[in-house]
Each structure stands twice: as C-alpha cells, then as structure tokens.
Amino acid sequence: MQAIAKLTLFLPLFSVVANISTLYNLRDLEILAEEKNFREFFKHAQDIRPIDRNKQWKEMLRTMATGMISDYLLKKRLDKAHYNRVEALMDGPALKNDEVFLRKREEFALHHLAQCFAHSPNKDLCQATLEQFWNSTAAGPAKQDLGVQIVQLLQRFKIPGRYWQYIKNSVKGQLSQMICRKKIIQSIVLAEMTKVIEHTEKEILREIQLEKLASNECWDIMIPDIKGSLSTGPRRMQEALYTLLKLRAKLSKEEENLFLTRFILDGPYNGAIFNRAWNTLKKLGESYQTRKKVLEHLTAADPLPDQLFEYSSLARNKIIINHLHRNMPEYLDHYARTCISFYQGSKKFPLGNPTLYCRNLFQAINKYPEAKSWVDPSTNTQFKALNL
Numbered sequence: 054m055q056a057i058a059k060l061t062l063f064l065p066l067f068s069v070v071a072n073i074s075t076l077y078n079l080r081d082l083e084i085l086a087e088e089k090n091f092r093e094f095f096k097h098a099q100d101i102r103p104i105d106r107n108k109q110w111k112e113m114l115r116t117m118a119t120g121m122i123s124d125y126l127l128k129k130r131l132d133k134a135h136y137n138r139v140e141a142l143m144d145g146p147a148l149k150n151d152e153v154f155l156r157k158r159e160e161f162a163l164h165h166l167a168q169c170f171a172h173s174p175n176k177d178l179c180q181a182t183l184e185q186f187w188n189s190t191a192a193g194p195a196k197q198d199l200g201v202q203i204v205q206l207l208q209r210f211k212i213p214g215r216y217w218q219y220i221k222n223s224v225k226g227q228l229s230q231m232i233c234r235k236k237i238i239q240s241i242v243l244a245e246m247t248k249v250i251e252h253t254e255k256e257i258l259r260e261i262q263l264e265k266l267a268s269n270e271c272w273d274i275m276i277p278d279i280k281g282s283l284s285t286g287p288r289r290m291q292e293a294l295y296t297l298l299k300l301r302a303k304l305s306k307e308e309e310n311l312f313l314t315r316f317i318l319d320g321p322y323n324g325a326i327f328n329r330a331w332n333t334l335k336k337l338g339e340s341y342q343t344r345k346k347v348l349e350h351l352t353a354a355d356p357l358p359d360q361l362f363e364y365s366s367l368a369r370n371k372i373i374i375n376h377l378h379r380n381m382p383e384y385l386d387h388y389a390r391t392c393i394s395f396y397q398g399s400k401k402f403p404l405g406n407p408t409l410y411c412r413n414l415f416q417a418i419n420k421y422p423e424a425k426s427w428v429d430p431s432t433n434t435q436f437k438a439l440n441l
Contacts, residue, residue, distance in 0.1 A: 076100040079110060086113050091121040099145070111147055118142050119157045126161060136165045136182070143189065152195070159199055162186050163206060170210040180214070187219070197223035201232055208237060216241045224267040233271035239278060242267055243290065250293040256325075260300050276303050283308075284315045284358075291316065292326050310337060311350050317377065318351075318358035318384075321369050331376065338380025352387050355407050359388065362410040365417035371424060374417075378427050389414070389428040393435050412441060 077085075077097035085094040094117050101110055125135050139161050148154045166186075169179035183203065190196050200219035207214055223232045224242055232238055246266060253259045267275075279294050280303070295312060298304040304312070313330035314337065316322070337344040351358060361377070364370050378385055392411030394400040415436045418424045425433075 079105070082110070082113060086117055089117075089120060089124075091117060091124065095121075095142070106147070111151075114147055115151050115154055118148055118151075118154050122157045122161045126164060131161075131165045131168045133165075133169075133182070136162065140186075140189075149191075155190075156195065159190070159195070159202075163202060166203075167206060167210075170206070170212055176212065180212070192222070194227050197226045197228045197232065201235065201238060204237060204241065217245050221245075224271045225265075226268070229268040230270040230274065233267065233274045239275050242271070242275065243279075243293070246297060247290055247293045250296060251289060256296075259296060263297055263300055272297075272301060276301070280304075280308070283312055284319075288316075288319065288322050291319075292324065295326060307346055309333075310343065310347050314347050314351065314381070315358050317373065318361050320361045320363070321373060334376060334380045344381060344383070348381070348383055348387075351384055355402070355404050356409055357388055357391060357407050359408060359410045359414075362388075362414040365410070365413045365424070366420065371417065371421065374414075374427060375423070385427055386429065386432070389432045389436070393432065393439070396439050396441060397435075 077100045079101060082094060082098065082101070085097075098114055098117075122139055125131070125139070139158055142148050142154070143158070166179060166183055169182065170176060173179050187203065190199065197220075200223045203219045204216050207216065220232070220238055220241055223229065224238065233242070246263060249259060249262045249266065253262060276298070279298060283294050283298070284291060291312075295304075299309075310333060313326075313333040316326060316330040317334055321327070337347060361370060361373060365374060374385075388408055388411065392408035392415075395402055395406050395408060414427070415433065418427050418433060419437070
C-alpha cells in the first residue's frame with residue numbers, strides 16, 4: 054500500500070513531464086510553416102515560451118497568419134467559421150499590433166461581410182458581425198479608410214444604417230482630403246449636417262457643431278459642389294448648405310443675393326433664412342444695378358424658378374408675390390412674357406415649358422383685384438387671348 058501511495062504522489066509530476074514533452078519547439082513550427090500546415094501551426098504557436106518569442110517567431114507568425122487568410126480567400130472559404138478563426142488570431146498581442154496582418158484581416162472581413170449580406174437570410178446577424186468587427190478594430194488612419202469601404206459595402210447591398218459612425222473620424226482625420234472627394238462621403242456629411250441644422254436651434258451652437266463635423270480640407274473640397282446644389286433639393290438642405298457657406302465665408306454677396314431671391318421664389322417657409330431673404334429682396338428693390346445682376350442669373354434658368362406661383366391664390370403667397378412685384382417687377386414681367394411665348398409657339402424651348410405655374414399666376418391675376426398690377430395689362434390681354 055505504501056508503494057502505491059508513493060506512486061500516486063508522483064503521478065502529477067509524470068503528467069507535467071509528459072505535457073512538456075509534447076510542446077513544440079521553434080524547429081517544429083518551422084517545419085509546419087514550410088508545409089503550410091496552418092491548423093497545427095496555430096495550435097502550437099503559443100508553445101514557445103514568451104522569453105523565446107524572438108523576431109524569427111514573430112515573422113513566422115505573421116507569415117502564417119497572412120498566408121492562412123490568403124488561402125481562405127483563394128478557396129472562397131468566407132463562412133462564419135473561417136471568419137471566427139481569423140478573428141481568434143487577434144487574441145494574442147503579437148498580431149494585434151501587426152499592420153501587415155491587420156490589413157489582411159480587414160480584407161478578409163470585408164469579403165466575409167459581402168458574402169453574408171448577399172446570401173444570408175438574416176441580415177441582422179451580418180450587421181452584428183460588422184459591429185463587432187468595427188469595434189474591435191483599433192483607431193488610426195487605416196480605420197479611416199476602412200470606414201469608407203464599409204459604407205460602400207453597405208450601400209452596395211442597400212443595407213440601411215448609421216453610416217455616419219463609420220466615417221465621422223475619416224472626414225476629420227489625416228486622410229480627409231482624399232476621402233472627401235468621394236461623392237458617397239459627401240452625401241453622408243451633408244445628411245449629418247442637415248441633422249445638426251434641424252436639431253440645433255441656436256445659431257452659434259449650429260456653427261460650432263458644423264465646424265466640428267469635418268476638417269477644413271474636407272469642407273474646401275466639398276464647397277464647389279455645395280455651391281452648385283445650393284438652390285436645389287429640400288428646403289432644409291438648402292438652409293443647411295447656406296448656413297455652412299456663410300459660416301465658412303465662401304459665399305459672395307452676389308451669390309447670396311441670388312440664393313435668397315430664389316429662396317423667395319420657392320414659396321413660403323418658416324425660419325430665419327426666409328426673413329433674411331425677404332429683407333434682401335427689399336434692398337434689391339432699392340438698387341437696380343445690384344438687382345440686375347440677380348436678374349441675369351434668374352432669367353437664364355430653365356425652367357424659371359416659380360414654385361411660389363403654384364398657389365398664387367393663397368393669402369400668404371399673394372403677400373409674397375406683392376413683395377416680389379414691388380421690389381423685382383422685372384422678373385414677373387419676364388416670367389409672364391416667357392409663358393405667353395411658350396403657349397403661342399413664338400419661341401422654341403427645347404426643355405419644354407419653362408414656366409410651369411404661369412397659368413396659376415394668371416388665374417390669380419384675373420381673379421383678385423389686388424393681383425392685377427402683377428403684370429402689364431397688355432400682357433394679361435395676350436394671355437387671355439390664348440384661351441387656355
């Protein structure tokens with residue numbers, strides 16, 4: 054019995070010796086690397102004691118990790134099980150900070166996510182995988198570019214989501230000058246900018262938040278396109294773009310006068326910008342030379358701005374048209390004469406009717422006494438003769 058007791062006492066020691074004897078050494082790992090035996094290599098890569106994990110071991114680890122991912126990509130092994138194997142390599146510190154491996158990891162993740170969004174019936178699981186991947190990726194210039202790629206992926210598969218979270222650092226970071234040239238990025242920035250305008254009442258707070266949205270380089274790249282679309286799209290967007298251009302002093306006085314006059318011609322709108330547009334129109338009424346510059350741009354548009362005239366009979370619209378007539382009668386005259394030219398066929402208009410709401414305007418003129426002065430009586434007579 055004593056002999057058995059002594060043997061039992063030494064069994065754990067024998068077990069430790071046995072386990073130590075099965076540990077792989079650096080030469081064993083070299084052979085596995087030469088064979089490209091990825092599974093067995095990573096099963097035993099941590100057998101090497103921390104003190105012995107030298108440069109050779111680290112380089113071998115990186116080569117095998119990137120090699121395994123390349124093998125998965127080549128063989129189209131993009132399922133969740135293989136994705137999890139790649140992510141498991143992030144557990145140790147050696148690869149977590151290795152730029153070469155991290156770029157390869159991102160490449161594989163994007164392929165996996167593309168397959169998931171394309172074929173999985175449960176897109177929520179794909180979204181959850183994306184969130185986990187994004188949150189486990191360290192911040193830095195590479196992540197800024199990754200955010201852009203993720204947004205492009207989501208839009209490619211028409212996946213709705215909070216795109217802003219993926220690019221908010223990209224448009225403020227080192228790569229912003231390059232990233233902000235992409236139209237998809239610009240649209241997301243503008244959408245976020247509109248949210249700031251809508252949810253921030255105080256103008257000073259709006260300005261502070263708008264400044265923080267993107268880098269100066271990013272805004273400078275976007276300014277030409279913003280100017281080009283200033284008077285198009287929803288009024289909220291117009292308001293946001295105008296606020297931004299004013300904030301960054303990128304709007305000349307002539308450009309501002311034109312925008313604010315068009316804002317009036319787009320019809321009633323509650324807000325400070327409409328009030329500013331009203332006062333601007335009044336000032337234009339006092340200076341023909343300044344007004345003339347605005348008229349040159351307005352009359353060159355096709356179609357002519359006329360949303361205001363769609364509901365010419367409404368009391369509020371009549372007040373605005375009266376204000377327009379008092380301060381810029383030339384525009385109403387040009388609009389009315391263009392309308393008659395179109396219906397008479399005396400001029401060619403390749404894009405169709407340039408005065409979409411002229412009938413509405415003339416109906417109000419001939420219905421309400423206070424509206425009769427909007428156009429010259431002879432012009433009104435010509436319109437009546439058309440029998441439209």
